[in-house]
Amino acid sequence: MSEARIEGYARALFEIARAEGTLDEVEDELFRFARSYESSDALRNALTDEMVPIERRQGVVETLLGAQATATTVQLVSMVVGSGRGRDLPAIIDRLVARASQSKDLAVAEVRSAVALTDDQQARLRAALANATGHEVNLKVVIDPSVVGGLVATVGDTVIDGSVRTRVDQLKSRL
């Protein structure tokens, strides 16, 4: 899909969420859904397979998100999948998150961790990243077992890698 179309969808989702007054929540849920979509081949195939009827694909979305996300989030994802743009969901959602953060004058900070962070850790990490980058950040934590241990933070083009996985890879490379 073209950049303009992705931007159009992102703007539409953003406006709907903001109009509903659930922008923060929807943005967070969509972000998590996008990461799940990226990491799961089965989910990706289910939502992009042209042989599967659109209604069934939307049914998969409702089944997966229905009990865990707000109705707005479910409807927005269902709408994108229903329009046959399931393949572009991560790009659309990332653009929506960036737009939402920009509207609050925040930089998106994606943090990958092998284990969940406590609220306290998230708050301190947010403050630490703001201190390091000079911008207030919209912290997005992704649970990623491949990190093994530690954290990997990405703010814009800056990557701060403190993961065990990277250290192990470096060790392997030296070996």
Add this chain to the structure above:
Amino acid sequence: MNLFAVIAAGEIDPARSIHWLWPAAAELIYGSLASILIFGLLYKFAGPAVRKAMADRTAKIQGELDASAEARSSAESEAADIRRAAGDIASERQRLLADADAQAEALLSDGRARLAAEIADLEARAEADQAAAASRVGDELRTEISRLAAEVSDRLLADTLDDSAQQALIESFIQKVGSSS
């Protein structure tokens, strides 16, 4: 005293022979004169033809002698040519043999040099192959050691990274990022 003087002296009868083997004096005289006349006529009229015939024969014999000499000279020249040609053939044979020897020597020398080069090349290739094989084995060994080390490190990490270690890593990260402004 000669016969004419005897006859002139009238001591002998000209019509009679004085010996049974000797003709009569008159006959002798007439016969002698006739003989002289005949010889004179013969000398006058037949002499040139005889001399010419003799000269022609002499010239013919001389020509034949000259031709013979020429033929002999030609034969000797031809013989000399043949002898020279035979000499040339012998020297040509010698030259060809020398050339053949030189070519054979050159071929042998070239063959030896090529053989030596091929042997050197084969040895170098064998050494290179040996070195490559040793290097490959070394690389494979290193790769295998790395793979095993990675597996071991992953297992060790899985065993050692308990919740407290995870939290410690997270806290360390937060602290490090916070202090790097």
